[in-house]
Amino acid sequence: MKKDYILETIWVISGGPTTEFDVSLSSARVVCERINSKDRRVRPVIITRSGRWIICDQEIREESGREWLSAFFDKAKNARPQDGADIGGAVSAILRGAADCMFLALHGQFGEDGRIQGFLETVGIPYTGSGVLASALAFNKAMTIDLYKRVGLPTARSVCVGDAREAAKRAKTLNYPVFIKPVKGGSSVGMSLVNDHSQIETAVALALETDNMALIEERISGVEVSCGVLDVVRDGKAVSLVLPPTEIRPVDTAYFDYEAKYVPGRCHEITPAELPPRIIDRICEYALRAHQALGCEGMSRTDMILHPGNTDEPVVLETNTIPGMTPTSLLPQQAAAAGINFPKFLDILIAHAMWLGARA
Numbered sequence: 001m002k003k004d005y006i007l008e009t010i011w012v013i014s015g016g017p018t019t020e021f022d023v024s025l026s027s028a029r030v031v032c033e034r035i036n037s038k039d040r041r042v043r044p045v046i047i048t049r050s051g052r053w054i055i056c057d058q059e060i061r062e063e064s065g066r067e068w069l070s071a072f073f074d075k076a077k078n079a080r081p082q083d084g085a086d087i088g089g090a091v092s093a094i095l096r097g098a099a100d101c102m103f104l105a106l107h108g109q110f111g112e113d114g115r116i117q118g119f120l121e122t123v124g125i126p127y128t129g130s131g132v133l134a135s136a137l138a139f140n141k142a143m144t145i146d147l148y149k150r151v152g153l154p155t156a157r158s159v160c161v162g163d164a165r166e167a168a169k170r171a172k173t174l175n176y177p178v179f180i181k182p183v184k185g186g187s188s189v190g191m192s193l194v195n196d197h198s199q200i201e202t203a204v205a206l207a208l209e210t211d212n213m214a215l216i217e218e219r220i221s222g223v224e225v226s227c228g229v230l231d232v233v234r235d236g237k238a239v240s241l242v243l244p245p246t247e248i249r250p251v252d253t254a255y256f257d258y259e260a261k262y263v264p265g266r267c268h269e270i271t272p273a274e275l276p277p278r279i280i281d282r283i284c285e286y287a288l289r290a291h292q293a294l295g296c297e298g299m300s301r302t303d304m305i306l307h308p309g310n311t312d313e314p315v316v317l318e319t320n321t322i323p324g325m326t327p328t329s330l331l332p333q334q335a336a337a338a339g340i341n342f343p344k345f346l347d348i349l350i351a352h353a354m355w356l357g358a359r360a
Contacts, residue, residue: 007061008040010350011094012103015047015076016116019189019210020108022077027325028105029073035103036343037062043097044069046076047106052084055093094123101353102127103346104322109210112322113139113184126357128349130321134295138319141215142183144294151293153286153316156305158217167204167216168197177219180204182211193219220315223306224248225273227287228323228331230340231298232348233355240291242284243334247273271333279306283314290319298352299323301331 012035014028015021025046032044042060047053054076060066085093102120104127110116114136120127130138137143142160149155157174160183161167171178180203181191190210192203200216207214227245231238249268273280287302294300301323304314323331335345 009098009100010035010040010042010103011045011055011097011099011101012042012105013045013047013116014105015049016106016108016110017047017049017051018106018108018110019185020111021049023324023326024105024107024111025073025077027107027329029069030325030327031103031105031346032060032069033066034342035060035346037064043099044072046073046079046084047110048076048079048081048084050081052079052082052086053090053093054079054084055090055097091123094125099125101125101350101357103350103353104128105325107322107324108185108189112320126353128353129298130294130296130300134297135321138294138296138300138321139184141181141318142213144318147293148290148316151289153289153293154313156218156220156315156317158215160213160215161204162208162213164201164204164208164214167214168200171197171200171216174216174218179215179217179219180207181215181217182207183213183215184211220305220307222308222315223275223311224250224303225275225283225306225314226301226303226330226334227283228301228334229287229291229296229299230331230335230338230345230348231352233351238297238352238355240288241338242288243331244272244337245275245280245283245287246271246330246334247275248330267328269328269330269333271330271337275306275311279311279314282312286314286316290316294319294321296321297356298349299331301334 012028012031014024035042037060044056056072102125112135114132117132117135145155159170161170177193177195180194190207194203204214225245225247228243230241232241247270290302291300300319300321302319303317306314332342
C-alpha cells in the first residue's frame, strides 16, 4: 500500500580530514547498521581525508536490507584523493537531496571543532550534537580547562606550550608523571605519559605533529570514570538526562589510551560504575555542570578521575561533544544502562536536532 506521507531523510556523515578518520567510519557503520529506518530514508556519506564527499547512491529503508553497507564503507575508506564531490558539489547534493537532518558521526578535527557545524548552519540543515561555539570550546582542552575553573569544577594542574624546546622549562612547576597531548584532538592520538623531564621534548614534539599547541597536565592516579548527558525533547522542551557513569579499568596499559578505547578486551568498562552512591551523584553533577557550562546540546560525555585521597571531589579532565558510537564506546553503554537501547538513543539525538532546527 502506498504511504501518503513524506519520509524523513537522514544523512549519516563520517570521515573528514582528521586523525580520527578510521574511528569515525567505525562509528558511522554502527549507526547505519542499527538506526531505525521506519518512516525514514538514511544515506551514508563519507568525507574523505582530502575533503571530498562520497555520497552513497543507496539508501537504508524500512523494506530494504543493509548487507551492502560493508562494501560501501570499505571502498570509501580506501578512496583516492580525487574521488567524490568537491564542496560545491556537496552543497548542491545536500540541497537537491533535501536532507532533513545530518547525523554527525565525525570525530576529531573538522567534525568536533565547529567547522562542519558552521558549514551545515550556512546551508540551513539541522545536525545532531552541539553547535559551533560549544564544539569549538570543548575541542580546545586549554579553553575547556579555563571554563571548568570559572564554574568551580576541579581540574588537574597544567600548562600549554607551542615549542618542544621550551616545554621542559614551562613544566618545572608541575609534578611528574605528566600527560602530554595535543590541545585540540581526541581518542588519545598524539598523547604520551611522561615520567621525567628528559622525555618532555620528544613527547611534546609528538603532540605538535597534530596541533600547534600541546597541553602538559599532571597525572592524577585514581579511578577513571566517564559520564554522559543526553538532551531529550519532552513536551516541547529539551531536558538534560544524566546517564549512569562508567568506571574504566584498562588492561595491560598505563592509562586509557587509543588501544584501550577501541580494541575489544583491552579495557574493562563497568556501567553503571561500582562506586558509592554519594560519589555517583557527584560525578553526575559535574557531568551536567560541564555540559551546561560549555553550552553543549544533544549529547556530551565528560571524563573524570577520582583521586585516592579525595574520592568525593572528582577531577574533571575533558568533555567530548561527539562521543564514539563504536562497539566499545561508552555513551551507548550508558544509555543502555538507563534503559535506552541503541536505536532509541539515535532517535533521541535526531529528534533533538530536528527540534533545534525547527526553532532556528
